[in-house]
Amino acid sequence: MSLSEIKQRLSKACADHGRNEADVTLIAVSKVQPNERVEEVLKAGHRVFGENKVQEAAGKWPMFRETYDGIELHLIGPLQSNKARQAMELAQSIHTVDRPKIATTIARLAQEMGHCPELFIQVNTGEEPQKAGIAPADADAFIKECQGMDLPIRGLMCIPPVDEEASLHFALLRKIAERNGLSGLSMGMSDDFEKAISFGATHVRVGSAIFGARDYG
Numbered sequence: 001m002s003l004s005e006i007k008q009r010l011s012k013a014c015a016d017h018g019r020n021e022a023d024v025t026l027i028a029v030s031k032v033q034p035n036e037r038v039e040e041v042l043k044a045g046h047r048v049f050g051e052n053k054v055q056e057a058a059g060k061w062p063m064f065r066e067t068y069d070g071i072e073l074h075l076i077g078p079l080q081s082n083k084a085r086q087a088m089e090l091a092q093s094i095h096t097v098d099r100p101k102i103a104t105t106i107a108r109l110a111q112e113m114g115h116c117p118e119l120f121i122q123v124n125t126g127e128e129p130q131k132a133g134i135a136p137a138d139a140d141a142f143i144k145e146c147q148g149m150d151l152p153i154r155g156l157m158c159i160p161p162v163d164e165e166a167s168l169h170f171a172l173l174r175k176i177a178e179r180n181g182l183s184g185l186s187m188g189m190s191d192d193f194e195k196a197i198s199f200g201a202t203h204v205r206v207g208s209a210i211f212g213a214r215d216y217g
């Protein structure tokens with residue numbers, strides 16, 4: 001478990017790039033990790049976690065919440081409309097609002113439930129057909145559409161293409177956020193979270209560097 005090492009690297013990246021550490025949230029991405037590893041990180045005092053799948057999150061976090069106070073859960077994987085209610089019951093934050101249909105569903109459920117997690121709009125900065133996210137050219141209109149539904153849009157999220165320089169994508173995401181008056185930037189993973197911090201990330205999503213490699217076996 002190298003939570004402390006990652007926290008040190010995060011602090012150093014903030015210091016190096018003139019960022020306030022309090023403005024950068026470290027999301028420990030616990031998807032697929034065995035419960036024992038997750039519990040080590042909880043025991044070390046960390047409380048902010050990320051999961052990709054609603055089903056998987058529902059299978060572990062209600063249980064951990066019985067033992068540990070103050071857990072903050074971020075949903076960072078693709079969200080289907082029929083899982084939205086469960087996602088909104090479990091998570092304090094959803095990073096993957098990527099199309100009008102899911103936005104409309106969340107808005108309706110928020111009315112009904114009387115609360116809504118903070119939301120990030122996922123932008124497909126690399127315009128990859130297989131990847132979720134609104135196209136950069138459609139982002140401004142979609143952000144306005146979501147705000148028009150009174151959704152609490154905290155910011156934008158991206159997952160850069162694996163074979164491209166991540167900086168270009170971080171810079172693009174920041175530019176779209178700035179021109180829309182949004183302050184939240186969910187970007188940066190194990191291999192590039194320090195670079196993302198240099199580009200203004202407010203939420204970094206770090207999995208394997210904290211927990212070790214995921215075993216999908």
Ligand SMILES: *Cc1c(COP(=O)(O)O)cnc(C)c1O
Nearest residue numbers: 029076189190205206207208209
């Ligand atoms: C799995 C995942 C991460 C964490 O990836 P690592 O490379 O293990 O840090 C971050 N963001 C998203 C959206 C993910 O699916």
